[in-house]
Amino acid sequence: MSTSPTQPLRRKLLLGLAAGATAASPVALLAKPLKSQAHIVILGAGAAGIAMANRLRRSIDGARITLLGARKEHHYQPGYTMIASGLWPVKRVLSSTSQWLGNGIDWLAQDVTAIDARQQRVELSNQQQLTYDLLVVATGCQLNYHEIEGFDISMIGQHGIGSVYASPAAAQATSEQIDALVSKGEGRALFTLSNTPLKCAGAPLKMTFTTLSRLEKTGQRERFQVDFFSPYQNRVFAVPTYNDFVLKRWQEQKVGFFDQRVLTGLDVANRTAYFAHTDGSRSREPYDFIHLVPPMSAPDVIKASDLVWHDGPFAGNWLEVDQYSLQHRRYPNVFGVGDVIGTPFGKTAASVKMQAPVAERNILAFLSGQPLSARYNGYTSCPLITSIGRAILSEFGYEGKLLPSFGFISPTEESWLVWMMKEQMLQPAYNAMLHGKV
Amino acid sequence: MSLDGILMILWYAAKPWLWLIVLLILLLVASLWLGRQRQGKAHALLWPIAIGAGLAGMIVAPWFTHSKLSYVATWPDRLVLLVIGIGITLYCWCLLKNWLRQP
Ligand SMILES: Cc1cc2nc3c(=O)[nH]c(=O)nc-3n(C[C@H](O)[C@H](O)[C@H](O)COP(=O)(O)OP(=O)(O)OC[C@H]3O[C@@H](n4cnc5c(N)ncnc54)[C@H](O)[C@@H]3O)c2cc1C
Numbered sequence: 001m002s003t004s005p006t007q008p009l010r011r012k013l014l015l016g017l018a019a020g021a022t023a024a025s026p027v028a029l030l031a032k033p034l035k036s037q038a039h040i041v042i043l044g045a046g047a048a049g050i051a052m053a054n055r056l057r058r059s060i061d062g063a064r065i066t067l068l069g070a071r072k073e074h075h076y077q078p079g080y081t082m083i084a085s086g087l088w089p090v091k092r093v094l095s096s097t098s099q100w101l102g103n104g105i106d107w108l109a110q111d112v113t114a115i116d117a118r119q120q121r122v123e124l125s126n127q128q129q130l131t132y133d134l135l136v137v138a139t140g141c142q143l144n145y146h147e148i149e150g151f152d153i154s155m156i157g158q159h160g161i162g163s164v165y166a167s168p169a170a171a172q173a174t175s176e177q178i179d180a181l182v183s184k185g186e187g188r189a190l191f192t193l194s195n196t197p198l199k200c201a202g203a204p205l206k207m208t209f210t211t212l213s214r215l216e217k218t219g220q221r222e223r224f225q226v227d228f229f230s231p232y233q234n235r236v237f238a239v240p241t242y243n244d245f246v247l248k249r250w251q252e253q254k255v256g257f258f259d260q261r262v263l264t265g266l267d268v269a270n271r272t273a274y275f276a277h278t279d280g281s282r283s284r285e286p287y288d289f290i291h292l293v294p295p296m297s298a299p300d301v302i303k304a305s306d307l308v309w310h311d312g313p314f315a316g317n318w319l320e321v322d323q324y325s326l327q328h329r330r331y332p333n334v335f336g337v338g339d340v341i342g343t344p345f346g347k348t349a350a351s352v353k354m355q356a357p358v359a360e361r362n363i364l365a366f367l368s369g370q371p372l373s374a375r376y377n378g379y380t381s382c383p384l385i386t387s388i389g390r391a392i393l394s395e396f397g398y399e400g401k402l403l404p405s406f407g408f409i410s411p412t413e414e415s416w417l418v419w420m421m422k423e424q425m426l427q428p429a430y431n432a433m434l435h436g437k438v
Numbered sequence: 439m440s441l442d443g444i445l446m447i448l449w450y451a452a453k454p455w456l457w458l459i460v461l462l463i464l465l466l467v468a469s470l471w472l473g474r475q476r477q478g479k480a481h482a483l484l485w486p487i488a489i490g491a492g493l494a495g496m497i498v499a500p501w502f503t504h505s506k507l508s509y510v511a512t513w514p515d516r517l518v519l520l521v522i523g524i525g526i527t528l529y530c531w532c533l534l535k536n537w538l539r540q541p
Contacts, residue, residue: 389505405439416515428450
């Protein structure tokens with residue numbers, strides 16, 4: 001951990017007060033609430049922000065907890081794939097943000113427009129300014145669709161364009177575009193991948209697999225051409241075990257695979273996609289249906305702040321944190337949880353489930369002046385749907401190490417049980433996580 | 439994953455279905471209570487009906503989850519399907535036991 005920038009005196013006193021409140025170990029700290037008068041501000045009222053607010057509310061007594069985020073509707077994003085595959089209605093993923101928040105959390109329905117980490121201050125969309133003693137950044141990913149030339153997010157659901165990531169409505173519109181392709185009885189479907197870290201990096205693969213299931217169901221699969229375009233060399237997924245499985249399966253399913261190609265633009269009227277190749281050349285590909293994956297980054301407000309990584313692979317794009325403690329490397333009173341953090345893995349709701357208790361423990365340790373002992377191992381998981389009705393439980397961590405949770409479920413076998421977990425159990429697990437209960 | 443965690447997730451998964459679980463339990467209790475006066479030995483068809491219901495349940499369970507029987511491939515898949523079949527069989531047996539009696 002590097003040196004702390006100067007902290008205003010009031011905050012030093014507050015943190016000192018917390019430090020004096022207990023001398024117990026972090027484990028003991030979890031047993032009874034820590035006493036602290038710190039003002040904890042959480043940016044982002046999504047999966048990670050809500051989980052952190054509920055956890056900190058329970059484990060800290062006396063602190064003021066302010067949750068910031070303008071979105072009043074909560075979206076269960078892992079369900080988007082089910083909607084876009086024609087299996088779930090949109091309403092199954094919708095709820096209200098307020099219903100997940102326990103008592104004693106001040107939720108301000110405002111987005112943050114600027115962060116001054118040195119002054120420990122954030123500015124809100126209504127121009128209000130808030131100071132904090134401790135900041136938790138949980139603003140998720142920003143979808144940079146604007147980097148695809150000729151494309152606008154409103155085009156999803158028209159002209160054969162789909163994209164599962166944008167919203168529940170976009171997922172529904174994507175499903176309708178796939179239905180249109182199926183009804184046409186023939187055509188070419190293109191699936192793309194962007195060259196940035198992605199939230200649920202399995203989602204583009206799942207969309208390919210579930211679309212294949214829908215095309216196979218017509219009994220005339222041979223009338224459709226399905227092609228996948230990846231920016232990476234011979235790679236569609238970071239973990240070799242799953243990458244090899246997917247590429248082999250696609251070969252069997254006669255999916256064309258084009259690597260080292262980045263989608264740069266669309267000619268929407270003519271249903272043509274433009275790709276830049278790693279060797280500098282370009283190509284244009286006609287399509288009847290295209291599934292777009294936008295480049296992603298931390299939201300602009302993080303990128304414009306001093307909290308962003310200054311060097312390394314995440315420079316300028318993602319929140320700088322220590323990948324194990326989740327504490328900011330230069331601002332010790334800042335922690336990051338969820339999709340926004342610049343770590344090698346960790347952009348799934350299942351990752352949030354593991355990160356939240358780690359960040360909670362380390363925040364308690366920080367407030368009481370103890371060493372930060374909890375470690376996040378990079379745990380990332382998504383049931384990799386390989387057909388409508390079966391899936392592989394892919395679970396891994398830093399260095400691509402497989403981290404299976406259940407000894408009896410093979411991490412490499414397709415299974416109905418894993419599909420059921422995705423279909424029936426993942427949402428309850430997610431809900432329990434929001435309440436800070438798992 | 440810890441046992442606590444698994445139980446908590448199962449609880450969250452069961453919550454939306456609590457009404458159905460309660461309904462099935464009430465149905466069972468009512469059936470056992472109301473039928474307790476009936477005399478005679480168990481009907482010869484009791485087991486075949488209960489096993490038939492269990493088998494039917496096993497066949498439709500994958501379909502119920504947007505899947506299909508041919509995707510029940512690993513041993514945990516088969517075990518889950520078997521548990522579903524045995525559960526339905528026993529439930530039907532208990533439900534019908536008093537009503538299907540022959541003098
Ligand atoms: C299609 C799809 C499929 C997925 N499938 C799976 C899966 O199978 N399994 C799995 O585990 N995960 C899956 N995920 C990933 C999972 O949904 C995310 O990892 C999880 O939601 C991350 O939580 P988060 O809080 O970091 O981000 P989010 O839940 O996106 O929340 C971020 C919040 O921050 C808010 N915000 C943004 N900017 C600001 C600002 N300036 N000020 C204040 N608030 C701001 C946003 O409005 C939002 O409410 C999937 C995601 C998608 C899109």
